[in-house]
Amino acid sequence: MKIKVLTALVLLLVFTRSTAQSTAYSIDTVATTGANDKLESFYFTLQPLQPSKGLLVIIPGFMTPPQEMMKETRLHDAAVAKGYTVLIPFLILPNATETMGLVQRRLEIIVTKAMKKYRIPDGKLVIGGHSIGGLYAMCYAETTQKPGRDSLVKPAAVFGVDPPLDLKRLYNGYDRAMKEGVGLNSEATMITERFRKIFGGTPQQEAANYEKESAYTADAAQGGNTHYLKNMPVRLYCDPDINWFIRERQTSVAWLNLADLTGCIVALNKMGNKKAELVTALGKGYLSNGTRHPHAFSLLDADECVTWFNRILYPHDK
Numbered sequence: 001m002k003i004k005v006l007t008a009l010v011l012l013l014v015f016t017r018s019t020a021q022s023t024a025y026s027i028d029t030v031a032t033t034g035a036n037d038k039l040e041s042f043y044f045t046l047q048p049l050q051p052s053k054g055l056l057v058i059i060p061g062f063m064t065p066p067q068e069m070m071k072e073t074r075l076h077d078a079a080v081a082k083g084y085t086v087l088i089p090f091l092i093l094p095n096a097t098e099t100m101g102l103v104q105r106r107l108e109i110i111v112t113k114a115m116k117k118y119r120i121p122d123g124k125l126v127i128g129g130h131s132i133g134g135l136y137a138m139c140y141a142e143t144t145q146k147p148g149r150d151s152l153v154k155p156a157a158v159f160g161v162d163p164p165l166d167l168k169r170l171y172n173g174y175d176r177a178m179k180e181g182v183g184l185n186s187e188a189t190m191i192t193e194r195f196r197k198i199f200g201g202t203p204q205q206e207a208a209n210y211e212k213e214s215a216y217t218a219d220a221a222q223g224g225n226t227h228y229l230k231n232m233p234v235r236l237y238c239d240p241d242i243n244w245f246i247r248e249r250q251t252s253v254a255w256l257n258l259a260d261l262t263g264c265i266v267a268l269n270k271m272g273n274k275k276a277e278l279v280t281a282l283g284k285g286y287l288s289n290g291t292r293h294p295h296a297f298s299l300l301d302a303d304e305c306v307t308w309f310n311r312i313l314y315p316h317d318k
Contacts, residue, residue, distance in 0.1 A: 024049050025080045032106065041106050043089035046080050047118060053083040054124030054156075054313050055114060059107075059133030061297075065090050069130065069297065071288045078302040082310060085118045087111075091136065099198055100139065100213040107140055111153050126309045127155045130297040134160025134236075135167075138215035142228040157233040157312050161300050165216035165226075165260035168203035171195050173255035175202075182250040216264040223267035233275040233312050234268060235305075236261040239285035239294035257295075 026049070031042040044066040056079045060069035066088035070076055076086045089110055091103045115125065129137040141158035143149055164170040174188035196202060199209040211217045217224030238258050245251045253259060261278055268276035285296035310317060 032110070041089060041091050041110070043087055043110055043114075045114065045118065046076055046086040046088075048080050048083050048085065050083060052085040052118060052120055053310075054085070054126065055087060055111075055118065055120040056084045056309070057087045057089070057107075057111060057114075057125070057127040057129075057137070059089060059091070059127070059129030059136050061129075061131030061133050063092065064130075064133075072297040073130070073300060073302060075297075075300060075302040075305060078306045082306050084306075085114075085120060087114050100136075103136060104139060104143060107136060108143075108152055111140075115153050123154075123156060124313050125153050125155045126157045126159075126313070128159035128161070128235075129163065130161040130300075131163055131295065134163025135165060135215055138163065138165060138229070138234075139213070139225070141232060141234075142215060142225045145228040145232070155232070157235070157309050158229070159235040159237065159305065159309075160261075161237045161297055162239070162257050162261070162295050163215075163236070164257050165214060165264055166218050167195070167199075167214045168207065168210045169218060169255070169260060171203050171210070173251075176255060177249075177251075180250070184249070216260055216267070218260070218263050222271065223264055226264050226267050227271060229268060229276070230271040230273050232273070233309075234265070234273070235277050235279055235308065236265060237279045237281060237300050237305075239281050239283065239296075239299040241282060241285070241294040244292070244294050 026047045028045040028047065029042065030045070031039055033039055056076075058069070058073075058075060060066060069088060076088065079086050087110070089107065091106050111125065111127070114120070127137045127140055128134065137158055138160055141155050144152040144154040171192055174184070174192050177184050178188045178192070195210075199213070200206045201209075203210045211220055211224050214224060216226045238261055240258055242253060245253075245256060265276050265278045281299040281301065284301075285292070285294040285299035287293050287296050287298070
């Protein structure tokens with residue numbers, strides 16, 4: 001795999017939406033290519049002009065390029081304003097069916113190189129993401145805690161914004177939607193076909209494969225892979241607008257990401273992890289075009305999130 005810098009560093013003056021002050025930072029755009037120079041993945045890095053306090057990795061939702069994700073949240077702005085380097089990767093190209101393992105390996109390589117390239121202080125990594133990006137972040141954090149993975153950069157904290165964590169539940173939810181004709185047919189068809197190809201069948205046929213790649217499994221002991229996070233600060237964010245899902249999706253709580261998030265936090269709390277939290281933001285999710293959607297990245301309070309992980313990385317900061 002080759003790594004190329006696609007663009008030179010560009011100095012931008014970006015006005016944050018939370019204050020009248022401006023935040024100056026540089027943007028680095030780097031691509032990874034494989035055989036025949038075929039593009040595999042790329043990432044944006046936003047760098048503060050002063051020495052970095054740490055690295056925040058924000059993984060966008062499914063097939064969402066970094067520049068599109070940046071329209072849906074101001075988390076990157078808030079983090080750079082506080083002195084953090086922000087890395088936003090694009091791990092899966094359109095029309096590519098890639099295993100979770102391959103995505104994770106790409107993420108591992110990107111994070112390891114970024115820590116060195118941008119001179120990030122040791123122990124100052126936070127990783128998170130929106131939707132499926134939150135699943136990737138949780139899986140990365142879990143992998144770093146597994147035996148024999150000491151070479152990986154371990155995050156000090158991990159978060160997810162309404163991520164699906166239990167892939168068996170996700171598949172079965174889409175399957176139900178198609179059978180009952182409650183909408184999302186094109187999305188449901190695409191995801192279920194993709195999962196059958198990646199995992200070798202349905203959850204009923206290949207349960208172990210689905211559980212292996214899930215960050216949380218409801219019917220597994222200790223939530224499956226969730227137990228690897230028993231000592232790590234974890235935050236899962238959601239906009240629990242149940243009435244929206246009843247009205248717009250004819251869907252009960254059992255089929256929502258909310259079921260995974262609450263189950264995961266309960267499992268971690270039972271294991272003694274009191275730094276595992278569910279953060280609810282009822283009514284806060286809106287897409288950048290103004291459309292109400294409880295799955296939108298905007299449900300996250302960017303400034304509060306930065307305050308949370310800054311307190312973990314620098315507990316003596318005021």
